[in-house]
Amino acid sequence: MRLSTLLSRNLIYFWRSNVAVVLGVATAVAVLAGALLVGDSVRASLRDLFVQRLGKTDEVIASTSFFREKLAGDLQADLRFGEGFSGACPLTVLSGLVIDEKSGRRASSVQVYGVDDRFWRFHGLANEVKAPTEREALLSPDLANELGSEPGHALLLRIEKPSAIPAGSLHGRKDDLGRTIRLTLREGLAASHLGEFSLRPSSYRWRGCRRISSRPPR
16 A cells, blocks of 8 residues: 555544644644734834834933033033934923812822923924923823813922932931922823823833923922
């Protein structure tokens, strides 16, 4: 008996088992292919979301304490700066507690960005977004919905006072840890206008970002 005849008779005799094996392999391949496609789609979506939140930001110089504001100007004045960058802008990044005075709702661990006109010029939005003036605040849409805030509402922002000595240390001050600032909500910013801008996307929740942008008090 030839090998081909043996194989054909074997396939015919055990056709039920063979069909089950083929269907099982096909199902496994389909599941793996679908998982790979979904994984690539999720990665692409997360990457697009991350890039959108950064705007035109490529590099960040950060510090746990404040440094001089003129550092951005000094960097741009350097002849080598133009070789890899088109601009720079200073901003203040803090974490705070926000309360809408009218609704009484509050949100903790909110990212607070102190910005001015230079921030919007850096991202090419100077003609579309007006920088907040004294005591004005711009909220992300999700934070505004969480607080029930509308334009004109008063916001109470509680932030921790910067200190050279951590409050949790033995010699840190524990009697006056924070400061409350009263702000007025001007509007909520759409994602296309950097309403979801973030330098630390890992601190965001899936249901939306929590962000407030205001002009730092003088």
